[in-house]
Amino acid sequence: MELGYFSGYFRLKQRQTGGAGAILRFERVRPRDSRPFQPNRWREITPPFLDRTIRALKRWNFDLITMDEVCRRAVTLPRANRFACLTFDGGCKDVITLAYPVLAKHRVPFTVYLPTAFPDGLGEAWWLALEDMIAREERISLVIDRKERRFATGSMPEKYDTFEFLAGWLRTLPPPDLSFAIHDLCTRYSVDLAALSRVQSMDWDDLAKLAADPLVTIGSATVNYAALSNLKGTDAQREMTMGKAVAETALRRPVKHFAYPFGDRQSWRREHVVMGQEAGFASAVSTIPGIVEARGYTNLHALPRIAWDGRQGSLRIMRVMLSGMMFPAVRPTRDNWV
Secondary structure (H helix, E strand, O other), X not given: OHHHHHHOHHHHHHHHHOOOEEEEEEOEEOOOOOOOOOOOHHHEEOHHHHHHHHHHHHHOOOEEOOHHHHHHHOOOOOOOOOEEEEEEEOOEHHHHHHHHHHHHHHOOOEEEEEOOOOOOOOOOOHHHHHHHHHHHOOEEEEEEOXXXXXXXXXXXXXXXXXXXXXXXXXXXXXXXXXXXHHHHHHHHOOOOHHHHHHHOEOOHHHHHXXXXXXXXXXXXXXXXXXXXXXXXXXXXXXHHHHHHHHHXXXXXXXXXXXXXXXXXXXXXXXXXXXXHHHOOOOEEEOOOOOOEOOOOOOOOOOEOOEEOOOOOOOHHHHHHHHOOOOOOOXXXXXXXXX
16 A cells, blocks of 8 residues: 555546545544553544544545535535545544544534443443453453353463454354353453443533534444344344434434444344335445445445554555555445445
8 A cells, every 4th residue: 555655556546446535434532552452452543643634634635524415425426526524433432532622623524423322321342341351361261152261361462362352252242142241251350341331432411512513423323332233133123223213312413324333244234224224314334445436326325434443553545545446346236235
């Protein structure tokens, strides 16, 4: 990608691959941490990086737009300037404390996708609990498939390997099994899952403040932020419709946009696209990488996003990704859902 930038090749390819624009996906915004073990570092960017990103997008002549405008541009003829839309998943506290001042200073619209259990104090940020216990312990044991499994976590490579394995395993579990497994681990290793989850999440007062700003769009990301592919059809539909209803009731305004929890190809299926349409969402975003095409070539209920990895600090890489040259072309048929 660095070669693509310095050679200028991305500029040539952008004419073919750039589409109408791109949706950028972020999660946490906070100062850089010096701890050696940070398996969730990819979820984070710093406030200065956010500021640099916004300045760069303006310098590159991207139109910074709302999700409503994304939906309009995705079904109309291309415009001279391509767009960028900034989105933040998870409803994290630092969005209002650290990201919002930067975004407000630049008068940039953005969208927050909210799992409603978290501002209610009921959400479980299991990935943070898993990081916390592995960081402190020399070994971890738990029951997997009815067998006690033990993992050495003394060295840094062992910690990262254990986190990757256990996070991947937990992601495959239905919500009741996932909750049981993480609560078992938290009990064994004295981790306060509820406190961790509350501290990292905005409350309804924070969200009401954001919602009062016309540049902020509040979207839904279900109630409990469970991978929809791990749920039965009726349960998945309930998560989608209830998340929308709770947010609309609390914020007293329509919630028109949705984000699939986790958003990768393993976390949702075609049936969930239909559910999103039936629930009344105008759009649904994934974390499948890609560019939004014009003329209706991209399904509004399976929108791609460039999920930015916070371990990357290069705006040159972002510029190449925004050109679309790294992603497969979208085929213009209604039958293709991604």
